[in-house]
Amino acid sequence: MHIMEGFLPSPWWQIWFVLSAPFVIMGFYALRRMVRENREALPLLAVAGAFVFVLSSLKLPSVTGSCSHPTGTGLGSVLFGPFIASVLALIVLVYQALFLAHGGISTLGANLFSMGIAGPVVAYAIFVAGKKAGINEIVTIFFAAAFANIVTYVVTSLQLALAFPAEVGGIMASFMAFGAIFAITQIPLAIIEGLVIALVFKYIVQLKPEILIKIGVLTQERAERLREGWA
Amino acid sequence: MQSIDHHFLDDYACRNALRGIDTRIKLILGLGAILIAISADTPYAPLFIALILSMVIVFLAQIPARLYLALLLIPASFALMSVIVILFLTGGGVPILTIPLPWFTLTATDAAALHSLIILSRAIGGTCGLLFIALTTPMIELFSILRSLRLPDEFIDLAMLLYRSIFVIIGEAVAIYNAQVMRNGYSSFRKGIVAISMLASSLFIRAWDRGEELMTAMDLRCYDGKFEILEPSSAPTISQILPVLLFFSISGLLAFLPLPFPPL
Incomplete structure (x- = not known):
């Protein structure tokens, strides 16, 4: 859910830039470290980012039929961690604004915070927690991707509510109103995105688990266990 | 092609008439x-800017007017949903519209309507x-900036x-998508979910392979961690700077002069 160009008034668009900046700077350092350690990382990150971009320009089969597209950042975060995911999201958001007129430049900070920071952090936390608890990876991926989407939409509603509080009931009432109106499209979308990303993960494990083992998302034995389970 | 948006504004930016500026x-x-x-x-300054x-964009950069109008409508669904919320939430002034619903009543006042109008015009101007940047400046030129x-x-x-x-990968996505449509891949909701997941996963694997091949290609060409970019050689001329300054001063005056709104 992109906030459109020009929609957030001062000082809110500046505030979200300032709040997003530390994560992006951390992301720059994480990126530099990753490239130093492994020279192959850069082109692989690039194709993963391009994949997120292409995924977000696919229209999902959805109940409402309106502008429903996946955020895709959940997968990026699970694969590379939340800081790298926020750098990828920054590039993807700029390209979405300039190539597809989704989102904008002044609202880049706010959109980055909801889609590139809050969503990925939650997805990563869910994935790590699920891994520790020994839950099946496919199930964890479903929840990670679905919640990344839901958190994104909750944060977007909050951003709009802070900028436009209600006359009666203030920020809370406004938050509920924005939340309710976006829920119509976003809740089914989150579930669909969770399903799709979980299936994508399953197919990758079936067809080319080496990728996931190489970047440390799965261990060799976990991948084999998962594949035996489906055989 | 209905479902994959692969006509990027960058394509138009590369062919626009202001490319040389x-x-x-x-x-x-x-x-x-x-x-x-x-x-x-x-709303005066944003609407002046929009106009x-x-x-x-349409006359100087020679972007087709029909395409430009379609682009302006892309954020319309977001704008509509959000402005409706703002219209009924903010208050002050005289009620102009009340919609009784079973559990509560929605009221829009004249002050809220003016407020929504300002927000909407800012969004249109923005x-x-x-779109001006997106349609006149190809991405390649932005990299040197x-x-x-x-x-x-x-x-x-x-x-x-x-x-x-x-x-590279959008082309593959379109090819896979077309192949799936031919085989009734999206004929029902359930099939659609499976089909789009298969599309995305094979796309991911192909993209990954491409990435590994690309690294080999870059290594062979002595990539050392930085691509060189040609710096722009032309400097802005005075005939380009003056209209921009004029535009900024008029819209700045419209924005910051204490003009009455509503104009009554």
Whole structure:
């Protein structure tokens, strides 16, 4: 859910830039470290980012039929961690604004915070927690991707509510109103995105688990266990 | 092709009639317009910006008017949903519209209507500024600007590689999608979910292989962690700077003069 160009008034668009900046700077350092350690990382990150971009320009089969597209950042975060995911999201958001007129430049900070920071952090936390608890990876991926989407939409509603509080009931009432109106499209979308990303993960494990083992998302034995389970 | 949006604005930007103008001046014009539009307290400046930039885009940059109108409608669903919320939430003044619902009553006042009008016009003005940059400045020209902003080299290289990869894998996505449609892949909701997951996963694996091949290719050409970019050679001329300054002063005056709104 992109906030459109020009929609957030001062000082809110500046505030979200300032709040997003530390994560992006951390992301720059994480990126530099990753490239130093492994020279192959850069082109692989690039194709993963391009994949997120292409995924977000696919229209999902959805109940409402309106502008429903996946955020895709959940997968990026699970694969590379939340800081790298926020750098990828920054590039993807700029390209979405300039190539597809989704989102904008002044609202880049706010959109980055909801889609590139809050969503990925939650997805990563869910994935790590699920891994520790020994839950099946496919199930964890479903929840990670679905919640990344839901958190994104909750944060977007909050951003709009802070900028436009209600006359009666203030920020809370406004938050509920924005939340309710976006829920119509976003809740089914989150579930669909969770399903799709979980299936994508399953197919990758079936067809080319080496990728996931190489970047440390799965261990060799976990991948084999998962594949035996489906055989 | 209904379902994959692969006609990027970048394609039009590469062919627009203002391509030869200095990148910096176009960027300053677009960003300045956005900044003035979102700082204005009345709808005059944003609407002036929208009008002038739309004329520049259609007549000077020679972007097809039909395409431009379609682009303006992309954020319309977001704008509509959000403005409705603002219309019924903010108050003050005299009620002009009440909609009784079973559990509560929605009331819109005249002050709320004016407030919504200002927000909407800011969004329209801002969107025109964004579309001006998107339609007149190809991404390739922006990379050298990014370099001069002293952003990390890895970041710019990542952005450039990502840009290239998009065009490589979108072609594959379209091919797979067409093949799936021919085989009734999206004929029901359930099949659609399975089909799009298969599309995405095979796309991911192919993209990954491409990435590994690309690294080999870059190594063979002595990639050392930084792509060189040609710096822009042309400087903005006075005949380009003057109209931009004139535009900024008029829209700035419209935005910051205490003009009455509503104009009664």
